[in-house]
Amino acid sequence: MSGSLIEKSRRLAETTMNVLEPHQRPKIRFYRGPADVALNAESQILAASWPVDGLEHLPHTLEPEIHHVLHSKEGLARSGLRTPAFEVITVTFPADGISAIWLAAESQQIISKIEARPIPFALKLQQTMLGFGTYIIRTKSEQQNLTNNILPNLLANYLPYLNASNAHLYPANLIITEVVEDTAADLSLTFFINQAGHCTFICGTTQVLAGGVFFSGATINYRDQGKFEQRCSRTMEHIGQFLHSKGYYGAVNADVLEDAKGIQWIVDLNVRMPGSYILGALKKHFWIQRGLMCASLLFKSLLRTPRDVFIDLLWDDFMQGRIVIAAWYEDAEERSFATLVVGAEDERGLVSIVERVSTLCEE
Incomplete structure (x- = not known):
């Protein structure tokens, strides 16, 4: 920099x-x-x-x-927590280093395994971010698109990151998991583990996924937080015990799918400060002080206007405490990117304020 x-x-x-x-x-x-x-x-x-x-x-x-x-998907799969059944495609660093011949052969072997996999399934890279690197496959056409169009280019760029210095971490492994069927609830759980291993519930949110896959924000209902904490308390404690046993303390977010039988499956674990944490931290600002029951995190929005113009156009909302700028960045081309949190009295009002903000955002 x-x-x-x-x-x-x-x-x-x-x-x-x-x-x-x-x-x-x-x-x-x-x-x-x-x-x-x-x-x-x-x-x-x-x-x-x-x-x-x-x-x-x-x-x-x-x-x-x-x-x-x-942080890795294999780490979660092997954690002993309740996760969907999994298979690991192991990619081992070759003794004589990576060559074009090895890369072509290894890629074909991986693609062949995925072609033969019964659907539905989820394919995950070891490290993913915001949903990138995760592929949910439910149909034959999606499977064919994955093996014919996505994987050849992905593996050509992904496998060369494997080298002698990181080979013991198996960073190029791929993880295939079963898909949780008959999902009754999609729960995004955020909490904090202290050094003694005690877990403190921060918030429960609903993720906003662009295209049904990529994280673009989250919503929260502050009135329902007590029920959410009670619903996920055992899962939170199990995750906390596992991470504490590994020496971790700090913020955590878990994506949990609850099936029709009430069984909760952990499908992702973010062992770091998650974006949704801010929604819990703003409970006093929105709910207690202003009676705004619902809030939404709008993650990395590309704005049509500079910061001062954006504030002027939504001045009343800012003065009422309905919009919080969590981050704002201008790139070399002077484009503005922002992470915003907006609040409203109810879900209908939340839709309205999100729409007002969206008119000032690029598609």
């Missing part, structure tokens, strides 16, 4: 954070890259959202390779 980009990022972050009371403002540091990251005192320790190459020399709250495994 260049010096000018650091300065721009700092200015944009400070503009967003300065609406907070001084004692609530986080102390944000910017670095050119991992090699420049430094702790200010011997007593400081790094709590990374996810493991980053180049930071291994710094003390961490959790050893980076353990964190990597906890």
